Amino acid sequence: MKTAILGAGSIGMIIGALLAKKGVDVTLIDANREHVAALNAKGAKIIGYMDETIPVHAITPDAMSGKFDLVLYAVKQTYNEAALTALLPHLHEGSLVATLQNGVPETAVAHYVGENRVLGCPVGWGATWIGPGVSELTSEPNKMTISLGAPGQVAPEAIDAVEKQLSLVCEVERVANLIGVRWTKLIVNATMSGMSAVIGSTYGDVLDNEKALTCVVHIGNEGIKAAGAAGIKLEPMQGTDINILAFENADTLAFCKEIYKMVFGPHRHLRASMLQDLEKGLKTEIDAINGLICQTGKRCGVSTPVNDAVVEIVHEAEAGKIRPNIALLERFILPELPVKG
Numbered sequence: 460m461k462t463a464i465l466g467a468g469s470i471g472m473i474i475g476a477l478l479a480k481k482g483v484d485v486t487l488i489d490a491n492r493e494h495v496a497a498l499n500a501k502g503a504k505i506i507g508y509m510d511e512t513i514p515v516h517a518i519t520p521d522a523m524s525g526k527f528d529l530v531l532y533a534v535k536q537t538y539n540e541a542a543l544t545a546l547l548p549h550l551h552e553g554s555l556v557a558t559l560q561n562g563v564p565e566t567a568v569a570h571y572v573g574e575n576r577v578l579g580c581p582v583g584w585g586a587t588w589i590g591p592g593v594s595e596l597t598s599e600p601n602k603m604t605i606s607l608g609a610p611g612q613v614a615p616e617a618i619d620a621v622e623k624q625l626s627l628v629c630e631v632e633r634v635a636n637l638i639g640v641r642w643t644k645l646i647v648n649a650t651m652s653g654m655s656a657v658i659g660s661t662y663g664d665v666l667d668n669e670k671a672l673t674c675v676v677h678i679g680n681e682g683i684k685a686a687g688a689a690g691i692k693l694e695p696m697q698g699t700d701i702n703i704l705a706f707e708n709a710d711t712l713a714f715c716k717e718i719y720k721m722v723f724g725p726h727r728h729l730r731a732s733m734l735q736d737l738e739k740g741l742k743t744e745i746d747a748i749n750g751l752i753c754q755t756g757k758r759c760g761v762s763t764p765v766n767d768a769v770v771e772i773v774h775e776a777e778a779g780k781i782r783p784n785i786a787l788l789e790r791f792i793l794p795e796l797p798v799k800g
Contacts, residue, residue: 460620463488463527465546467498467517469586469594469732470559471533474628476503476513481627486527487517495519497592507587507595507728526551529621531580533559535736536567536747543571550576555613557621561648561732562747563641565610574611578621579637581606581644584629585729597729603629606644608637639694643701646682646693648731649749650675651723653769655731656743656776659783663727666720670788676715677765677793679704682752688759696722709796737776737783745773765791 460483464475467487475487487503489495498517505511520542526549534542550556550572557578558564569577582605584598605625609618618633625631634640654665654675665671683705686693693701699722706712733743749766756763768791775781 460484460528460624461526462486462529462531462624463523463549464531464533465520465542466533466535467494468533469588469735470582470584471531472498472503472588472594473505473509473586473596474531474533474559476505476511476515477628478624479503479515480511480513483624483627485516487515488520488523489517490520491591492519494591497590501592504593505596506589506593507597508599509596520545523549525549526554528554529624530554530556531559532556532568535732535741536560536562536564536744537742539564539567539571543568547571553617555617555621557607557625559605561652561744562645562751563638564747565637565641569611575613577610578613578618579606579608579610579641580625581640583644585726587728587730588735595728597726599725600629602725604632605629606632606634606637606640608634608640610637634694636692636694639692642682642686642691643693643696645748645751646679646686646701647696649682649752649766649769650678650719651726651729652731652733653678653745653749653766653773655729656733656737656745657769657772657783657787658785659734659737660730660785661727662723662729662731666723666727668785668788670791671785672716672719673712673793674765674769674788674791675719676704676706676712678749678752678769679715679719680706681756681761681763681766685752685756685759685761685763688761689755707796709798712796733773734783737773740779742777743773745770745777749773765793 462485467489584603
């Protein structure tokens with residue numbers, strides 16, 4: 460199977476490197492020419508919870524040739540039009556595009572490549588791009604998972620082949636309710652990634668700050684209510700029913716905080732990809748993450764004030780009006796909650 464990683468940033472580079480280590484015919488494709496040059500000259504260096512340097516073959520999109528059987532698609536949603544338009548000539552009738560993107564990206568990808576070519580691959584671990592040729596794995600290896608599902612009609616044997624390849628990287632879970640998995644991960648990303656982008660720091664710093672953690676719990680609560688109003692059945696998060704993170708009073712909010720600490724403790728060193736984009740002066744995926752909760756809430760009659768504030772702050776940071784910092788927590792006005800009983 461001729462495989463491409465389109466978007467060899469933090470997560471894409473690590474997946475491509477681990478596949479190459481296992482002998483897969485894989486090409487890493489990225490628009491950052493300095494990054495591509497470093498990958499070819501020195502190999503893909505993984506630091507953090509791994510310490511490996513793995514030889515890889517990398518190219519820029521303009522150097523693509525021939526046809527790929529499988530494309531693991533890790534480009535930010537903000538670049539879909541350019542990336543997928545350039546990819547189309549390099550797909551054959553049986554090619555598959557497995558999207559590793561954040562949010563709920565399958566419909567957007569299918570618009571370009573066709574629904575019968577699309578697989579959804581929500582990634583259950585984190586990484587940070589350090590510099591050309593270097594990515595930091597910020598999740599413990601034994602916590603790494605990838606979900607795999609098809610939003611449309613894809614032959615089971617084709618999905619089997621993709622599962623076999625992805626299992627060379629980490630544990631793969633086949634899922635039937637892909638939209639439920641996507642929304643669960645969307646809510647997870649909106650909580651910790653959204654707040655990491657606001658305060659300009661790691662997940663650990665979010666967990667350790669009482670106001671930030673309270674905002675996180677409200678973000679998740681709004682997402683759960685919006686999904687429920689839209690008729691979406693949320694799937695478990697690392698074996699835990701995410702609906703337990705919905706709350707109505709101060710006591711259940713306190714319980715939710717402890718759950719977030721337990722679940723995200725192993726990912727303390729992770730810096731949200733949205734924060735990484737802000738630090739590089741790039742447009743973020745905020746509209747596809749927290750923004751999707753806001754849009755769904757508005758459509759379904761669910762109030763989402765904390766997500767609205769996150770989106771507003773990140774847009775201001777994108778425009779260069781502010782810089783992410785802990786003082787921005789003062790802009791969040793959180794409601795007084797009744798005590799149970």
